[in-house]
Amino acid sequence: MKTYSLFKVEYKWFLVIILLLGSIINYLDRANLSIANTTIASEFHLNAFQMGLILSAFMWPYAIANLPAGWLIDKIGIHKIFLASVLLWSFATLLGGISHTFEMLYISRVILGIAEAPFFIIAAKVCQLYFEETRRGFTVSLINTGPKIAQGFAPIFLAALMITYNWQTMFFILSFLSLFIILLWLLFYRKDLPQTLIKTPPLKTKISWGRLIHTRSSWLFNIGNFTSSYIFWFYFTWLTTYLIKNKHMSIEKSAWLTSVPFIVGIFAVPLGGWISDTLIKKGVNPIKARVLPASLGCLISGIAVLPVNYIHSETLSMTLITLSFFFLVMRVGVLWALVTDIVPKQAVGTFGGIQNFFNFLGGTLAPICTGYILVVTQNNYNLAFIVCGVMALISALAYGLIKKPIVIE
Numbered sequence: 001m002k003t004y005s006l007f008k009v010e011y012k013w014f015l016v017i018i019l020l021l022g023s024i025i026n027y028l029d030r031a032n033l034s035i036a037n038t039t040i041a042s043e044f045h046l047n048a049f050q051m052g053l054i055l056s057a058f059m060w061p062y063a064i065a066n067l068p069a070g071w072l073i074d075k076i077g078i079h080k081i082f083l084a085s086v087l088l089w090s091f092a093t094l095l096g097g098i099s100h101t102f103e104m105l106y107i108s109r110v111i112l113g114i115a116e117a118p119f120f121i122i123a124a125k126v127c128q129l130y131f132e133e134t135r136r137g138f139t140v141s142l143i144n145t146g147p148k149i150a151q152g153f154a155p156i157f158l159a160a161l162m163i164t165y166n167w168q169t170m171f172f173i174l175s176f177l178s179l180f181i182i183l184l185w186l187l188f189y190r191k192d193l194p195q196t197l198i199k200t201p202p203l204k205t206k207i208s209w210g211r212l213i214h215t216r217s218s219w220l221f222n223i224g225n226f227t228s229s230y231i232f233w234f235y236f237t238w239l240t241t242y243l244i245k246n247k248h249m250s251i252e253k254s255a256w257l258t259s260v261p262f263i264v265g266i267f268a269v270p271l272g273g274w275i276s277d278t279l280i281k282k283g284v285n286p287i288k289a290r291v292l293p294a295s296l297g298c299l300i301s302g303i304a305v306l307p308v309n310y311i312h313s314e315t316l317s318m319t320l321i322t323l324s325f326f327f328l329v330m331r332v333g334v335l336w337a338l339v340t341d342i343v344p345k346q347a348v349g350t351f352g353g354i355q356n357f358f359n360f361l362g363g364t365l366a367p368i369c370t371g372y373i374l375v376v377t378q379n380n381y382n383l384a385f386i387v388c389g390v391m392a393l394i395s396a397l398a399y400g401l402i403k404k405p406i407v408i409e
Helices: 011-035 037-044 048-056 059-076 078-097 102-116 119-130 133-143 145-164 167-188 209-213 216-245 251-281 286-305 314-329 331-342 345-376 382-400
Strands: none
Touching: 011 037, 011 048, 011 078, 011 102, 011 119, 011 133, 011 145, 011 167, 011 216, 037 048, 037 102, 037 216, 048 102, 048 345, 059 078, 059 102, 059 119, 059 345, 078 102, 078 119, 078 167, 119 133, 119 331, 119 345, 133 145, 133 251, 133 331, 145 167, 145 251, 145 331, 209 216, 209 345, 216 251, 216 286, 216 314, 216 331, 216 345, 216 382, 251 286, 251 314, 251 331, 286 314, 286 331, 286 382, 314 331, 331 345, 345 382
């Protein structure tokens, strides 16, 4: 096979680097509202439930848009979908920055959700096309480290922008950074990369969402995604507010402490991928090798988070939250690699859309349910953390029961 390279580095690695950078900016765009949560709520006169609706406005359209996004990527290819996606999410972030009403901000988040839906499906497709099975777990995990980098430094970086300027300027700067990713992609994407050299025979049975969903492995996979995503997005959308309101911290201190679990999570994502790749190299069945770190990680995560709000020690409660988050995100890259292992190559994009749809159904529920719990309990987080713990334990069980690939022929 012909080798395509620049400065003796294969072009496929430039795509991985661009996708890594894109994933960082992708998640900064999602995080900006969480960091500006209390400021916007005060400025727009929103209660906790209304802010929960705003925080979830990204997620339900993101979940729905994943279904057609995956199908379009399989049909049209990654190049055009990538460019359209990033351009639209740059516009959505800009629109958020000029919003001055609840309705306008809500619409901007809906557009952002639709626009960002194809990104991680494209990343999984790139890894499936360009990398062999024994390197796929690490490569997918490397790209999925980007969100953890963003989440780790977003509280510090975005809070600094907001304090130095204002929340609107923070949105404008992120919109510009998205355009930079488009420029890099146009510079380094090559149509004659190995993807065009890899031929896969057509499936005898037509690919459809229904055929991909209605298998035991698919249901278990998506139940695990739904429940584990709930706890992830609880941390992502409510942790800063929890520290400010419940622990009475300043924005600056809460930003630093919020960053701790996410920074630690940077190391957890590639660790999960490395463990699964190592197990495969040692002869372990690929499905079992991917499932093990995901299931065990969710189990430990659930055990760690259950007692958090019953502990008065700030240090101990943050330690448990950090442990919970670390083991939870070990699943991230592993699961995207698992998609490429259990689904026919021709259906990776379509199933990637399905699994991300269930991911963000759980993600959509987290901020709304948490906001409702806080309104009903008068800002008592006990039940909110218990729900997260239970969700993580369900995830561990669901992932652990996955045994077979998805067959649609």
